[in-house]
Amino acid sequence: MLNLLRFIIKNGAVFLFFLLQVICFWMIVTFNESQRTIFLHTTVLLTSGVQEKISNFYDYWNLYHVSDSLAAENALLLEKVMNQTGANPDTLLIPFEGEHFFSVIPAKVIYNSISGRNNQLLINRGKSAGLDRGMGVIDKQNGIVGITRDCTQNYCRLISILHTQSMISARIKDRNYFGSAVWRNTNPQLLQLEAIPVHAVFESGDTVVTSGYSTVFPAGIPIGIIEDYHLPPGSNFYQIDLRLINDLARVKYVYIVNDLMAEEKMYHLNLIENE
Amino acid sequence: MNERVSKYVAWGLVLALLQIFIFRGINFGWGDFYYVHILVYPVFIMILPINTPRTYVLLIAFFLGLLLDIFYLTPGIHSSALVFMAFIRTPLLNLLEPRGGYKVNSSPTPYHLKFNWFLGYASLMLFAHHLFYFSVEFFSIAHLLHIWMKTIFSFFFSMSFLLAFSIIFNPKY
Numbered sequence: 479m480l481n482l483l484r485f486i487i488k489n490g491a492v493f494l495f496f497l498l499q500v501i502c503f504w505m506i507v508t509f510n511e512s513q514r515t516i517f518l519h520t521t522v523l524l525t526s527g528v529q530e531k532i533s534n535f536y537d538y539w540n541l542y543h544v545s546d547s548l549a550a551e552n553a554l555l556l557e558k559v560m561n562q563t564g565a566n567p568d569t570l571l572i573p574f575e576g577e578h579f580f581s582v583i584p585a586k587v588i589y590n591s592i593s594g595r596n597n598q599l600l601i602n603r604g605k606s607a608g609l610d611r612g613m614g615v616i617d618k619q620n621g622i623v624g625i626t627r628d629c630t631q632n633y634c635r636l637i638s639i640l641h642t643q644s645m646i647s648a649r650i651k652d653r654n655y656f657g658s659a660v661w662r663n664t665n666p667q668l669l670q671l672e673a674i675p676v677h678a679v680f681e682s683g684d685t686v687v688t689s690g691y692s693t694v695f696p697a698g699i700p701i702g703i704i705e706d707y708h709l710p711p712g713s714n715f716y717q718i719d720l721r722l723i724n725d726l727a728r729v730k731y732v733y734i735v736n737d738l739m740a741e742e743k744m745y746h747l748n749l750i751e752n753e
Numbered sequence: 754m755n756e757r758v759s760k761y762v763a764w765g766l767v768l769a770l771l772q773i774f775i776f777r778g779i780n781f782g783w784g785d786f787y788y789v790h791i792l793v794y795p796v797f798i799m800i801l802p803i804n805t806p807r808t809y810v811l812l813i814a815f816f817l818g819l820l821l822d823i824f825y826l827t828p829g830i831h832s833s834a835l836v837f838m839a840f841i842r843t844p845l846l847n848l849l850e851p852r853g854g855y856k857v858n859s860s861p862t863p864y865h866l867k868f869n870w871f872l873g874y875a876s877l878m879l880f881a882h883h884l885f886y887f888s889v890e891f892f893s894i895a896h897l898l899h900i901w902m903k904t905i906f907s908f909f910f911s912m913s914f915l916l917a918f919s920i921i922f923n924p925k926y
Contacts, residue, residue, distance in 0.1 A: 502815075510827055
């Protein structure tokens with residue numbers, strides 16, 4: 479400490495010189511317009527590279543919030559689209575005021591599996607967000623992910639469409655034959671479409687969509703594309719291989735479709751089954 | 754000693770007033786660019802007694818520069834250049850020390866030393882001051898050519914006035 483003090487006293491003039499120059503330059507860039515402009519411009523030039531890196535860094539951490547808000551926005555738009563296509567536009571159809579059949583809730587996948595025989599997912603929304611058993615879960619507007627099974631307050635377990643118990647009511651688009659999409663083999667890219675009768679006319683490349691005959695998914699959500707089909711000997715139904723539109727290995731944000739008329743529909747469906 | 758101090762103070766004021774009232778108004782050049790600004794006040798820092806403590810020289814330079822800055826409406830620019838010149842004064846004096854050293858209580862003036870010695874000393878000091886002054890005034894290396902042009906032309910005129918001053922008045926302290 480004493481040495482430092484001695485050093486400062488010994489070189490007092492040098493320190494004073496730098497101190498005075500600092501004061502001078504502070505005055506120059508504070509009170510002189512053109513020098514200040516140059517100073518600010520230079521500072522911007524020198525620091526912009528660093529600033530950009532810092533900004534990129536913060537942007538990266540903000541992506542989480544950005545994608546969350548985007549997911550909410552997507553859910554809103556999706557809801558609008560669904561409720562519009564639900565009511566087929568017709569000249570004779572007058573839309574009812576406040577007609578609202580589906581609500582869409584965004585969620586994030588926090589666990590996923592595709593390699594097992596009974597694959598499941600976990601999402602970060604639960605009963606507090608209005609989720610309940612038996613709701614359809616879709617991946618953006620293309621592709622379905624699964625069906626909700628057990629919901630707690632904040633989380634919900636899904637059974638993936640890659641699950642032995644999964645059975646989706648499906649329809650060949652524009653041909654209107656309907657059947658069930660199930661998962662029989664172990665390829666996470668292929669589903670099987672069953673119960674398409676032998677007289678049905680279709681070809682490879684046809685799109686298969688949800689039928690809307692259940693309370694799980696609204697009608698018309700694409701599931702996959704017919705890749706291959708054959709008629710087993712002595713059977714009345716085709717065996718059809720269906721290539722999924724979405725990649726379940728990469729699903730990150732999902733939308734849960736809540737059919738607001740589910741209870742009413744279930745009442746009638748149960749009546750049909752019981753008869 | 755007190756008499757000497759008051760004489761220096763008087764000289765400082767005279768030089769500052771000369772600069773502010775006369776030389777501040779004399780700017781000329783060619784075309785639309787003014788290359789010549791006459792700055793005579795640095796001579797005050799040059800002729801301070803050799804044994805003046807270095808920190809005093811720096812502080813005197815700072816406040817004299819500040820006084821000029823107030824009238825030039827350029828806070829910091831004259832002070833910065835003058836403080837720089839004051840800072841190189843001691844090393845330069847050591848470098849130019851004649852054989853046998855300086856006389857006690859002498860000043861670096863033509864009266865105490867040879868005129869040629871003063872010419873070299875004043876040229877180096879004034880050139881350093883002008884270069885620093887115009888660098889700070891432009892504040893950008895993009896104008897390097899203009900900085901040098903202004904420095905060289907202004908140095909020539911300022912030096913002429915400085916020599917005229919020292920020949921006419923030839924301060925004897």
